[in-house]
Amino acid sequence: MKMRKLLPFIATTAIATSVFGFAASADDFNITVNLASEPQTMDPQKNTTLDGGTMMLHLFEGLMTWEDSGEEQVGSDGTCDSSTLTYGQAESYDREENEDGTVSYTFHLRDGIKWSDGVPVTANDFAYAWRRLVDPNTAADYSYMIANVVNAQDIIDGKKDPSELGVEAVDDKTFKVTLSTDLAYFEELCAFPALMPVREDIIEANGDQWTYDVDTYVSNGPYKMTDWTHNSEIVVAKNDEYYGAEELGPDTITFKLMDDQNAMLSGFNSGELNFIEDVPQAEITSLVASGDLKILDYIGTYFVCFNNEQEPFDNPLVREAFTLAIDRTYIVEKVTQQGQVEAGGFVPYGVYDADGATGDDFRTVGGDYYAPTDADYEANCEKAKELLAEAGYPDGEGFPVVEYLYNTSEAHKAVAEALQFMWEDVLGVTVTLNNQEWVSFIDSRKKGDYSIARHGWIADYNDPMTFIDMWETGGGNNDAKYSNADYDALLDQIRGTMDQGERMKLMHEAEDLVIGQDYGVCPLYFYTQKYMLSDGIKGLHYTTLGYFFFGHTSAE
Incomplete structure (x- = not known):
């Protein structure tokens, strides 16, 4: 889900042929980027991946959106700015506290907003999309994201009809959302891909196939899809119907679909690619230097996902033993080598806490659940052996052969091999490795067709809840199949209070359960984001949620 060099093609004569084989005028600016391989889906409500979300943020626009703050991103050397939240398809909103304790947000849509086929965007497009997100028939993994909207949970559970969701198209220009309890991060949710509007007439006529044909893939964002050559590229071009079309930079953005790091770097060095998020593992140190x-x-957090429903990882003693047997310092310093920080908990640094005004974030307040650095690794290993023996497998005797699943990537392979060695060396167990292509890997992990699997989670918004609510019993993104009734009860309490101090206290208690008590998943390190960008390109901006925005880039 992640990162090159040389200028994008700019014709030097009135008419010229670019390196990509098409004719271009002297004023044309086209950029080619690589985020990942073939996306799992291009349906806003069904997508769960960062690469898919990044593409959709260029094709669709929510009530709110992200814009260039004009401030240089930390570590960018002037090539990348930070992003700030602003109005998108909405031009304003009103907030009202109701007598029954609910809170309503009334969004007023911009004048003249249109879909890429020229049809006006209306409040009903948002109402339809939000209802579709929680409709069990959609099977959207992110349905829980709007559980605080009135009646949402009952709809998700099949107890009420999607038409009863607390959203309303008051008129074509007015969209109203009613929350059972207010959310501190609600504005950020309104910029999230899963809450982008979609067209009811298109989807009802074409079903799930609507995303596969550029004629039916109608979008309301700055760009529109013009070509999808599967396992090769997705090409998007300026959407002339977009209200801000005149301010856009690239005439086209080509998203190359690749997962071979050597090919990525080669493509960047040759000028075929202007932006990449990944490079061969062996090249990282020299390229950073x-x-x-x-x-x-x-x-974000890179972690190991145990299948909590299957032996032997249905035993928390086994999960804790595997967690403590890992030398995280070795992994970040010798394997990944990108400045990552060893993880002593699940929620990473940089996420707001109620004490954030004093400079403390959620991780700082919560502390570590185990010693994450190699200073205490020997003690961790001794305890891991004791735990495995207590679980009935002294020195690994009788422990079944288990498999670690990861998606094809040199970086993930290197981490997998390090974990394999540590678990075998410390615990005396046998761990085999299995790699799958991205889409197959996601499907296997989601179905629970694994024993141990690599995982990573990037914040969807800056609040601990984006990490905490993953592990609700039956949750769409709960690939660990973790289940704890006390944890679910804490989630209900968190969703039911507006008191920020109380929310944070409850979320710390929830993390105490999933990590400190049950060891439901095994955090390895907190992410950093790497990328390479062609010399001479400016205007790129980025949010620490992991999204890059190419729509306002230009060539110097």
């Missing part, structure tokens, strides 16, 4: 590979802050 030369300044060609940039490192940015990133709110």
